[in-house]
Amino acid sequence: MATGLIGKFSAVGLATLASRVLGFVREALIASVLGAGPVADAFYAAFRFPNLFRRLFAEGAFNAAFVPLFAKELEGGGAQAARRFAEQVLSVLLFVLLGLSAVAMIAMPFLVETVIAARFDPTSEKFALTVAYGRVMFPYLAAMSLVAMLSGILNSFRRYFLAALAPVLLNVVLIGALAVALAGGLGQATVGLVLSWAVVASGILQLGLLAYGVRREGFGLSLRPPALTPAVRRLLVLALPAAVTGGITQINLLVGQNIASAQAGAIAVINYADRINQLPLGVIGIAIGVVLLPELSRSLKAGDLDDAAHLQNRSLEFGLGLTLPAMVGFALLPEHLVALVYERGAFGRETTLLTADVLRAFAVGLPAFTLISIFRPGFYAREDMRTPMWYAGANAATNIAGSLALFPVMGVVGIAIATSLAGWVNAVLLAATLWRRDLFRPSRRTLGRLGLIVLANLMMAGLLVLARIWLGEAMLSGALLQRAGLVALVVAAAATVYFGFVVATGAVERDRLAALVLRRRTSPRRR
Numbered sequence: 001m002a003t004g005l006i007g008k009f010s011a012v013g014l015a016t017l018a019s020r021v022l023g024f025v026r027e028a029l030i031a032s033v034l035g036a037g038p039v040a041d042a043f044y045a046a047f048r049f050p051n052l053f054r055r056l057f058a059e060g061a062f063n064a065a066f067v068p069l070f071a072k073e074l075e076g077g078g079a080q081a082a083r084r085f086a087e088q089v090l091s092v093l094l095f096v097l098l099g100l101s102a103v104a105m106i107a108m109p110f111l112v113e114t115v116i117a118a119r120f121d122p123t124s125e126k127f128a129l130t131v132a133y134g135r136v137m138f139p140y141l142a143a144m145s146l147v148a149m150l151s152g153i154l155n156s157f158r159r160y161f162l163a164a165l166a167p168v169l170l171n172v173v174l175i176g177a178l179a180v181a182l183a184g185g186l187g188q189a190t191v192g193l194v195l196s197w198a199v200v201a202s203g204i205l206q207l208g209l210l211a212y213g214v215r216r217e218g219f220g221l222s223l224r225p226p227a228l229t230p231a232v233r234r235l236l237v238l239a240l241p242a243a244v245t246g247g248i249t250q251i252n253l254l255v256g257q258n259i260a261s262a263q264a265g266a267i268a269v270i271n272y273a274d275r276i277n278q279l280p281l282g283v284i285g286i287a288i289g290v291v292l293l294p295e296l297s298r299s300l301k302a303g304d305l306d307d308a309a310h311l312q313n314r315s316l317e318f319g320l321g322l323t324l325p326a327m328v329g330f331a332l333l334p335e336h337l338v339a340l341v342y343e344r345g346a347f348g349r350e351t352t353l354l355t356a357d358v359l360r361a362f363a364v365g366l367p368a369f370t371l372i373s374i375f376r377p378g379f380y381a382r383e384d385m386r387t388p389m390w391y392a393g394a395n396a397a398t399n400i401a402g403s404l405a406l407f408p409v410m411g412v413v414g415i416a417i418a419t420s421l422a423g424w425v426n427a428v429l430l431a432a433t434l435w436r437r438d439l440f441r442p443s444r445r446t447l448g449r450l451g452l453i454v455l456a457n458l459m460m461a462g463l464l465v466l467a468r469i470w471l472g473e474a475m476l477s478g479a480l481l482q483r484a485g486l487v488a489l490v491v492a493a494a495a496t497v498y499f500g501f502v503v504a505t506g507a508v509e510r511d512r513l514a515a516l517v518l519r520r521r522t523s524p525r526r527r
Contacts, residue, residue, distance in 0.1 A: 365420025
């Protein structure tokens with residue numbers, strides 16, 4: 001049901017925000033130590049691979065397929081039936097993941113040469129480091145896949161916060177590892193190895209946290225002999241296209257990484273820019289995706305189509321109301337943000353300007369990926385996994401073609417442009433299909449509010465353009481405290497203009513905004 005939807009978004013969003021803020025600290029430290037050199041390229045290339053499979057086998061599949069099936073078992077057969085289903089899935093998943101991890105670790109040199117970074121010189125130190133880091137980090141996949149399953153169970157019980165908080169541990173552990181490495185005066189290659197082991201340790205800690213959360217709900221799980229029961233087969237039928245769909249962003253980034261591996265430092269630059277870009281996407285888009293799917297599944301199972309439409313209308317207003325300002329800020333002030341976060345130590349001005357160009361290109365796609373998070377659950381909640389899969393395929397084709405066409409002309413910036421373009425293709429296809437099938441059409445009130453939100457963003461953009469003209473050089477080249485103060489002042493002024501307008505005009509309701517800021521539960525009237 002829709003009651004407290006904004007409160008649920010804010011609970012997940014605040015937990016994700018904590019992770020993203022610590023992620024900034026982590027990336028700033030890595031940038032200071034490794035810059036955009038060969039060790040940074042090797043570490044990020046190796047880390048991308050288990051992340052890809054985590055999205056393919058874990059988060060994409062389980063958030064899309066496991067949650068609706070588990071919810072049905074829970075409501076139809078009670079806790080015992082749901083536990084039996086979860087134990088069957090757990091056993092098969094663990095069996096597959098252990099086998100996959102073993103094969104990948106053995107075949108890592110082949111995988112680096114063909115999939116991870118095809119344009120790295122196989123005789124170079126960077127290639128050897130990528131292989132070593134990849135072997136250390138790949139077991140992270142198994143831990144995080146189990147974390148994703150336990151997160152799905154908690155989400156089905158409407159316990160969203162703990163699962164969203166778990167990624168904080170990754171950043172805490174990596175920051176601790178960097179502090180130890182810096183205190184010990186370790187070389188760059190050794191720092192990369194320490195970080196790789198820290199990634200695995202964080203996966204184990206996250207798994208322990210989620211296991212505790214599930215057990216606290218009185219839902220302990222036991223291992224069974226792996227067997228393809230009818231329920232597991234049904235999950236696999238739904239999960240395969242969902243896994244492909246959910247992992248398409250990672251596939252796009254992996255494709256971009258392969259193409260970018262021809263340009264020295266490009267892989268690290270993509271990751272530094274994407275870290276900033278992921279802040280609003282994680283806080284807003286992922287929060288919506290995590291909460292909306294189980295809520296929609298319940299509404300549709302109960303036959304409450306009005307509530308389902310209400311959920312998506314509110315999600316649309318909430319998502320674009322917070323994503324569009326982020327897009328405008330990243331597009332107009334990227335150099336100043338990148339310099340403030342990263343520019344120190346081994347991270348110089350040239351790398352700042354390149355990273356800023358990549359961030360600007362990524363920012364154009366921010367609203368698209370938020371829209372995907374809003375529209376895709378409308379298919380998944382109805383157990384239609386194939387339609388999003390086909391559209392994700394169109395996304396991938398657009399990204400690959402765009403990257404191949406633009407990289408020779410624009411370098412790494414072309415890859416970011418292709419990624420954003422592909423996101424918009426996916427979002428438009430999902431929206432058009434929902435409209436055509438009469439599964440979701442924004443209400444007049446929602447369209448009116450979105451028009452006001454766009455107008456508020458245009459006003460905010462005008463202010464940022466003036467700030468760039470008057471204060472741009474000081475925000476970019478002044479002393480650190482001066483830059484931080486000016487950027488904070490400009491951001492605060494922009495936020496005052498934007499939120500003042502949307503609240504005054506009713507585009508964003510004051511009580512909903514208060515619920516987001518204060519993280520209190522509201523009981524919104526249906527509109």
